[in-house]
Amino acid sequence: MAIPIDSDFWEDLLVFIEEGKVIPVIGEGVVTFGPDNQNLYGWLAKSLAKKLQVPPDSLPATPTLNDVVCRHLLRGGARNVIYTRLQRLLRDECPEPGTALRELASISAFNFFLTTTFDPLLENALNAERYGGQRLTQTLSFFPEAALKDLPVRKSALSRATVYHLLGHVSPCPEYVVWEEDVLEFVCALHQHLPVMEKLARDLKEHSLLVIGLNFSDWLVRFFLRITRQSRLSESRATTEVLAVGLTAAGSESMVLFFGGVSRNIHVIECDPSEFVLELNRRWREKHPVMEGERSEFLPPPEPEMPAGAIFMSYAREDEEAARRLKAGLERHGCLVWYDRERLKPGGNWHNNLEDEVKGRCSLFLSVISRTTEGAPAGYFHQERNWAAEWQAMFSEGEEFYVPVVIDDSSLATKREPRSFRNVQSTHLPGGEVTVEFGKQMRQLMEKRRAGSTIQ
Numbered sequence: 111m112a113i114p115i116d117s118d119f120w121e122d123l124l125v126f127i128e129e130g131k132v133i134p135v136i137g138e139g140v141v142t143f144g145p146d147n148q149n150l151y152g153w154l155a156k157s158l159a160k161k162l163q164v165p166p167d168s169l170p171a172t173p174t175l176n177d178v179v180c181r182h183l184l185r186g187g188a189r190n191v192i193y194t195r196l197q198r199l200l201r202d203e204c205p206e207p208g209t210a211l212r213e214l215a216s217i218s219a220f221n222f223f224l225t226t227t228f229d230p231l232l233e234n235a236l237n238a239e240r241y242g243g244q245r246l247t248q249t250l251s252f253f254p255e256a257a258l259k260d261l262p263v264r265k266s267a268l269s270r271a272t273v274y275h276l277l278g279h280v281s282p283c284p285e286y287v288v289w290e291e292d293v294l295e296f297v298c299a300l301h302q303h304l305p306v307m308e309k310l311a312r313d314l315k316e317h318s319l320l321v322i323g324l325n326f327s328d329w330l331v332r333f334f335l336r337i338t339r340q341s342r343l344s345e346s347r348a349t350t351e352v353l354a355v356g357l358t359a360a361g362s363e364s365m366v367l368f369f370g371g372v373s374r375n376i377h378v379i380e381c382d383p384s385e386f387v388l389e390l391n392r393r394w395r396e397k398h399p400v401m402e403g404e405r406s407e408f409l410p411p412p413e414p415e416m417p418a419g420a421i422f423m424s425y426a427r428e429d430e431e432a433a434r435r436l437k438a439g440l441e442r443h444g445c446l447v448w449y450d451r452e453r454l455k456p457g458g459n460w461h462n463n464l465e466d467e468v469k470g471r472c473s474l475f476l477s478v479i480s481r482t483t484e485g486a487p488a489g490y491f492h493q494e495r496n497w498a499a500e501w502q503a504m505f506s507e508g509e510e511f512y513v514p515v516v517i518d519d520s521s522l523a524t525k526r527e528p529r530s531f532r533n534v535q536s537t538h539l540p541g542g543e544v545t546v547e548f549g550k551q552m553r554q555l556m557e558k559r560r561a562g563s564t565i566q
Contacts, residue, residue: 120389120390120393123320123390124393124394127217127394130219130265131318132219132220132320133222133223133265133318133319133320134214134220135224135225135226135320135324136211136214136223136225136226136227136322137225137226137227137321137322137323137383138150138226138227138324139324140211140323140387141208141210141231142210142211143205143206143208143231144208150229150231151227152172155173155175155178157203158175158178158179158192158196159173159181161199162191162195164178164181164182164185169181176289179288180289189284190283192284193281193282193284193286193288194282196228197280197282200229206234207231207238208384209384210384211231211232212235212239213390214232214322214387215232215235215271216239216391217391221270221271221272222265222271222274222313223236223273223274225273225275225276226276226287226324228275228278228280228286230249230279230280232273240271245434246270247270247271248268248270248272249272249279249438249441249442250262250275250441250442251286251442252296253285253299254295254299255550256285256443258444259307259310260306260310261274264312264313274310277296278296281442282545283545323384417446418471419471419472419556419559420447420471421440421446421474422448422467422468422494422498423447423476423478424478424498425480425491426482426486426489429480429482429483432478432480432518432541433478433542434542436476436539436543436544439542439544439549440549442544443552443553444553445553445556446556447476448467448472464494464497465497468497469500469501470501473555474510474511474552474556475494475511476513477491477514478515478517478542479517479527479536480516480518481518481519495528495531498531499512499530499531502530510555511559512534513555514534515536515542516537517540
């Protein structure tokens with residue numbers, strides 16, 4: 111049977127959390143949204159069924175995404191539209207994270223989260239609870255073709271809250287897990303790539319895992335723990351796994367019997383995952399009361415200057431939303447992007463600083479082109495692009511430095527860009543959504559330029 115949730119259990123767990131020895135693993139069972147704390151994935155399944163015009167009478171009363179996808183494919187539906195429709199649902203509806211995710215985000219000792227979900231609600235909760243709504247949470251994701259799969263640094267060296275999407279992050283492309291076939295492909299790829307994901311693999315092996323709301327079948331949970339542990343589950347070890355599963359979770363009885371009977375280091379708590387998080391947060395706050403003004407300490411110190419070899423992004427203020435989306439998409443492909451609005455503060459010679467970043471420190475200059483930039487006869491982004499044109503003259507012919515990206519229905523034949531760049535081929539990325547091809551290309555160009563001698 112499941113272990114009782116007594117005071118000793120909570121005290122032991124809190125001590126491990128205080129010492130930074132616990133990594134929360136988030137499943138869809140704890141991802142809720144809105145004031146009514148509706149489960150996001152139940153809502154997504156019903157909403158996707160409507161988008162794909164799957165007849166309701168062909169689905170169970172409470173369908174899963176797998177139910178909807180299977181029925182859609184059996185009716186001859188296209189596979190790729192599944193991912194674009196889900197991406198549009200999350201983008202257009204913008205569901206606010208529910209209570210459990212916000213409570214989890216407010217536990218300051220957690221600096222690294224592993225999630226098996228593809229939605230952005232956990233990072234949105236972290237941004238709201240820790241950074242005053244600023245998008246400062248670092249988001250990373252695994253998918254089989256990703257250029258960057260490992261953590262940039264070990265967990266102990268992370269300077270800001272970081273969310274790693276183990277089964278992919280929502281995008282217009284099939285780069286994340288939606289149904290059972292995706293699960294199979296991702297788990298096989300993860301098993302193949304984990305040995306070379308050195309930093310992530312070591313952190314998973316050396317830390318205790320707090321698995322909350324994971325709705326995988328019992329064999330898949332065991333397989334997940336097996337590949338992250340990198341050893342047999344029955345082997346004795348110092349670290350511990352705690353799983354908070356719902357009372358009616360599929361296969362929960364066999365999980366309890368398996369984990370309770372084979373390994374004393376794995377505990378299964380049969381309770382509502384959201385209630386588990388609320389109780390954990392309540393006990394944490396009792397030991398670590400938050401004083402007024404203390405939340406500002408979550409803010410990471412601003413970087414004084416652009417890291418050498420980063421990609422400089424030039425855009426109009428009116429296009430900031432698309433620029434943020436573009437930056438996030440490039441970062442998911444392992445690119446280092448400098449976003450001036452995040453780091454430039456009042457005071458200081460920021461004009462000269464910007465010029466120095468463009469002329470000599472950046473590896474690539476990404477020009478975000480839109481109706482705004484094409485229609486404005488004056489603007490600071492024109493100054494940045496003129497600096498880029500001056501710096502481009504230092505390169506040999508054919509060396510790639512300037513990358514124009516059109517984010518709306520503006521003509522690809524730009525008129526306001528510096529004359530020397532007008533023959534450079536533009537890439538069309540509507541709304542700033544980064545494609546796999548573009549992300550890989552930018553990562554390769556950045557690494558090539560950073561390895562060159564021109565970066566000072």
